[in-house]
Amino acid sequence: MIETHAHIYSDDYTDDRNAMLSRAWEAGIEQIWMPNCDHTTIDGMMQLAERFPGQCLPMIGLHPTYVKEDFENELAIVEAWLDKYPFIAVGEIGIDLFWDVTFREQQEKAFLYQCKLARKHDLWIDIHSRSAFWETVKLIEDFGDSKLTGIFHCFTGTLEEAQKAIELGFKLGIGGVATFKNGGLDKVLPFVDLEHLVLETDSPYLAPIPYRGKRNEVAYIDLVAQRVADLKQTxxxxxxxxxxxxxxxLLTKNNPHGLHENSH
Known part of the structure; x- marks a missing residue:
């Protein structure tokens, strides 16, 4: 399996990161895709990419909740890294209107600029759109490039929202929320073709049942896969x-990590 979204560089794993990764490999995870947050998370992420080449694959981007007054400086760092390292994607990027809307305008500017960087480097984007699905959709439509693709990470929306994301050419990242009793995805996933779904944990956040409320980890993607199988009756x-x-x-054809579609 591929874990398409996990913050394994997080301080939550400081005491047992190697053990956590060992559990992931034993669970059959072949790759872990690592989204970036801002300049403070790059070093830890890149150390893991260096330690586990071909297994821990980094993205680069500015997460919307990290967008502040200095967002242009952060974007310059993202741009500089894209010019010197073969990342798999630009992410995680997007709009978050759940906690604070103070920097909404800056979030929108940062998102559109990073979409431009993704197209320049022929990369897909990893989207965070908490409490902002339709706002994010509008920006993608305003951007107006049909070749822009990627994942709506941590998708928890309605069937209408799922269909819209798919119509735009995006995949849906399904994680622990699928296992929640009132998560809502039981009303969506049975009606979405499996080919539009990818799996993730968003570790260390959003642990699936029966670990809800505790620290999440990559090996728990197995529980997400089983829940999706139950909902899809397969x-x-x-x-x-x-x-x-x-x-x-999703990985680019001339993939720098030497990965091919049949490698699994």
């Missing part, structure tokens, strides 16, 4: 195979 093996193939298709 086998976990089929979920694993299809979502892995879909994830690998």
């Amino acid at each position: 086998t976990k093996a089929h979920i694993m195979e299809t979502t892995t193939r879909t994830a690998l298709r």
Whole structure:
């Protein structure tokens, strides 16, 4: 399986990061895709990419909740890194209107600029759109490049929202919320073709049942896969195979990490 979104560089793993990663490899995870937050998370992320080449694959981007007055300086750092390292994607980027709308205008500018960087480097984008799905959709439509693609990470929306994301050419990142009793995805996933889904944990956040409220980790993606299999009335093996193939298709054809669609 491919874990398409995990913050494994987080301080939450300071005491047992190696053990956590060992559990992930034992669970059958072949790759962990790491989204960036801002300049403070780059070093830890890149150290993991260096330690586990071909397994821990980094993205670069400015997370919307890290957008402040100095966002242009942060974007300059993102741009400089894109010019010198073969990242798999620009992310995580987007709009977050859940906690604070103070920097909404700056979030929008940062998102559109990073979309431009993604197209320049022929990369996909990893979208964070908490309490801001339709606002994010409008920006993508305003950007107006049909070749822009990627993942709506931590998708928890309605069937209408799922269909809109797919119409725009994006995949849906499904994580621990799928296992929540009132998560809502039980009313959505049965009606979405499996080829549009990829799996994630968003570790260390949003642990699936029965670990809800505790620290999440990559190995728990197995529980997400089983939940999706139950909702789709198919086998976990089929979920694993299809979502892995879909994830690998997102990687650029001239992939710097030597990964191919049949590598799983």
